[in-house]
Amino acid sequence: MQIVDMMAIQILHGLVYGAVLFLLASGLTLIFGMMDVLNFAHGAYYMLGAYFSFSVLAWTGQLWLSLIFAPLGVGLIGVFVERVFLRKLYGFGHVPQLLLTFGIAYILEDVVKILWGTEPLKVKIPALLSGSLSLLGGSYPTYRLFILVVSLLVFAFLFLILFKTRIGIIVRAAVSKKEMVAALGFNVPVIFSLLFGVGSWLAGIAGVIGGPYLITHPGMGGAILVDLFVVVVVGGLGSIQGAMLAAILIGELQSFGVLFLPQFSLFLEFLLLAAVLILKPEGLLGEK
């Protein structure tokens, strides 16, 4: 295999991981941008998506059913958490919200352990997706390409909604200036709940497609949380484009880092985070 092909494969690896990160980060950054809430439980929603998917697949063996229902379930849970718990804390600043969502994540992790056990799960992905395709002179796991395809579809869908529909304009406006949106007569609490639901839904999708690839186990939320927060902060809290840029960056950093400097890939990531926080704390594409 040629060196160019090897590089291309590595880049592809990075994009796949970056895609999962972006799915997660986009939900998180939207929620933060509009509601000024950093949802510490986002990793837990990702985990829930993976576990729900595991069960749907175990029962029905149909991936498309899982793709529809598992994220929906997570989205509903997200709305529930927002309405019942988070709503009580608006206006109290970041610390109470961080504490609350941290507590939720803590509980969800234990609930998962009760219902599905503490061992990692082997998710039954359809035979169609478990092989590999020949690509660039070698073979590449089909499932990873599937991740890319689904992610691209979700991005396209998001892009369409956010930039081409009325409700998308409202959401984007609310992300930069929520007072104006309220003043214009929109029901902000309902939009909040909706947004939280959509954010959690995105996390659920990430879990459904990411679980088989990144291992489905109770600690998976915590495991991806650090990368997730780095992406959101580096990209800029509230910026979807920033999240995309940062997700690709971190994805590639992990991919190449693991290859060349396995001991230090996390160290490089932390260095990037520290540098951004010190030099440009609003993130690469964020606004002050």
Next chain:
Amino acid sequence: MKMEDGMILEMVDLSKHFGNLMAVNGVSLSIGQGQRHAIIGPNGAGKTTLFNLLSGRFKPTQGQILFQGRDITGMSPYRISRLGIARSFQIINVFPQLSVFENIHTVLMSKHHIRFNFLKNLKRWENVTEETFPILEQIGLLEKKDVPAGFLSYGEQRGLEVGLTIASDPELILLDEPTAGMSMDETRQAIKLIDRVTKGKTLVIIEHDMEVIFSLADVVTVMQYGKVVTTGSPDEIRKDQRVKEAYLGDY
């Protein structure tokens, strides 16, 4: 850097841009030692931004600030404070859970260079404790010294805000709308207070209330759109046509 005689503060072509917004645009202004200098202008004229530049909260995009002959452009707030410039804030900026006494006491600690000691009980610096009481008295909060600052009335908090500013005995005092939101009575009390605590010092005050300006100021500068429109005595300013236009009539 050479400064004009008798000037304590000099701003040379000072500018601050926020993207396309020129909040402060080429301001050149000198403040005389011992002067009571008011800065007025419509909202958005750049007055508070000017204070932010002088106190180190923002770094200028361009220009220079000289204080007592020293270039303080772009210095961080704590260093500017230690040189003898103190400012108050338009929105009350005290330490809410600390008592009134502790609020003022902390400023005095700084004045006496007591900072990072973690081995000695604060009470042992009796001189600092002693100095706190007269200041509390000056701002009329001696009886409420043990009340957490957050529980004070609005007017009392404004008094504390002034107290925090003057407690370190600064040479140059910058007060940003100290009477904002006050009733007529409270304003009159505030004028007396400000007069008392700034005796012998240089005062620069941003204000909208004309009564305050006429009671206190020797010199008035009018700003608009980030620039200085004119500077003169209160009487001159009152009669100036440009000033009237800047405010679109009113007072």
Next chain:
Amino acid sequence: MSPNRIWNILFFAGLFLLLAVLPKLVSEFRLSLVITMLIYSLVAIGYNILFGQGGLLSFGHAAYFGIGAYTAVLVYKHFGFSLLPGILAGGICGALLGVLFGFFLARLRGLPFALLSMAFNALIYAAAEKWRPLTGGEDGLAMKRPNLSIPGLGSIDMFPTANFYYFVVIIVVLCILYCWFFTKTPLGRLNNCMRENEERTGFIGYNTYVTKFLVYIIAAFFCSVAGALASSFQEFVSTAIINLDKGGEILFLAFVGGRGIFWGPILGACFLTYLNDALSTLTEHWAIIQGAIFILLVIYAPDGLAGLILQTKNRLFSRDNIEKGS
């Protein structure tokens, strides 16, 4: 002498007396529980210097607990340190790590601070996992508790729980006494000012970066000392001590107890340790209960248990006491 003062003196005299005779009164198992409470009280108090007093939320303090724990075990094993130097070494290594991380963290506050602290924790955890030869990874390292060597008095065997208990009591009480004293020092006052209004603190002439930096190191030191005591007690350490869950536990201790009052974290540590012990015999999934308590407190009683107690006391004695944070 005011009645308040008399009550305080009686209370502390009684407390110290109780602590002194405790080994005679309770079983070894219960004594172990008390040792755990003491150790967690120390880590919670240390953490609260940053959290409750300084207003800085850190998700990364498990790293210090862990560094203290590992350092102690490693110096016992490889250098033959006795007990006290081992504990001190743990504290010092923690402080050094605090210098390294504090250098970056002291510039920040709020959300960025919390996130970077979490990233640092992940870093230490990953490092500990990778250096298996040194740390034993998930399997951990085991050791035998070393003796306490006092120059002039010889060596005291620390294997009996009662002996180790007295050692822990002395260390923890001394540390907590210092932490109380700290709140009365200039830096302690500044720490509170930073929580209340960091910006204004700068404007009245204080270098806020240095302030946060120093406070961070001090908090790290005490958390590490607690960690060293913990591994010396368990005679074991593994990477589980460094993960984010542990960081969450430390946060819980301080928050549940009440971060706005000095002794709140002590209450939290004792209460949660007791609850953990009582409930773990009933159910494996006591984490859910802990999480639920936490959430209820965040929403309804953000001043924690100490806050609830003081509110009740005020209502019962209908005094017009205005409670302020320590």
